[in-house]
Amino acid sequence: MNRENNKSIFPDPSTANKDGLLAIGGDLSTxxxxxxxxxxxxxxxxxxxxxxxxxxxxxxxxxxEEMKVSxxxxxTIKSGKFEYRTDSSFEEVIDAxxxxxxxGQEGTWxxxxxxxxxxxxxxxxxxxxxESFYNGRLVGGLYGVSLGxxxxxxxxxxxxxxxxxxxxxxxxxxxxxxxxxxxxxxxxTDHLKRxxxxxxxxxxxxxxxxxxxxxxxxxxxxxx
Numbered sequence: 001m002n003r004e005n006n007k008s009i010f011p012d013p014s015t016a017n018k019d020g021l022l023a024i025g026g027d028l029s030t031x032x033x034x035x036x037x038x039x040x041x042x043x044x045x046x047x048x049x050x051x052x053x054x055x056x057x058x059x060x061x062x063x064x065e066e067m068k069v070s071x072x073x074x075x076t077i078k079s080g081k082f083e084y085r086t087d088s089s090f091e092e093v094i095d096a097x098x099x100x101x102x103x104g105q106e107g108t109w110x111x112x113x114x115x116x117x118x119x120x121x122x123x124x125x126x127x128x129x130x131e132s133f134y135n136g137r138l139v140g141g142l143y144g145v146s147l148g149x150x151x152x153x154x155x156x157x158x159x160x161x162x163x164x165x166x167x168x169x170x171x172x173x174x175x176x177x178x179x180x181x182x183x184x185x186x187x188x189t190d191h192l193k194r195x196x197x198x199x200x201x202x203x204x205x206x207x208x209x210x211x212x213x214x215x216x217x218x219x220x221x222x223x224x
Contacts, residue, residue: 010041013041016054021052023041025050025051028113028117030124034126042154044109045111046111047111056202058199059184059186060187060188062172062182063183063196064182067168070194073169083133083134084133084170085130086130086223090129093131093142094143094155095115096138096157124219128144130171130174132163140157140159140164140167141158141164149178149179149181151171151175156168171183185197
């Protein structure tokens, strides 16, 4: 991938293979990551592989107004069990996400290189976390990237039942207040589908993204 005349370094997402793999190589600098997200592309790789860039078809998105809250989650939220914070523990959240054991996956795609790249994105005001605390302890949360009126979800974790779902609900409430258009959940999972996420075509996703990027980004620390 070569930079030329400030144009995107990435090929057209429509040229990705059937699995969504679009490009190999490059770097994880802030400018490269922002270029990628603005084109509907994200990195996903492990320690033993080069940097891989993806643009899957279909794409999973969650519209804030369509999130489904189960009865058990509603009871948890109503109970006030968790305290919610934003951008108070970004590095702790990404560390916890990287340490999760995932079914059918060896190791983690949140490599040290990835962690440092997203910590830098956070320092520059583009990456954010929402955290659930219980009795003063961080017990769940999520992180992602915000551009325009789009939030690109990256990963979540919990050590207490419902803590990550509650953090997602808190994020959705904030995004509604701020008039965000959607959360990009990247690839289909039954877990997120049950919470209201739906699949759309890559082409439809890119069109939605282009419209969302016409709106100003909510940069800086999210203090809510």
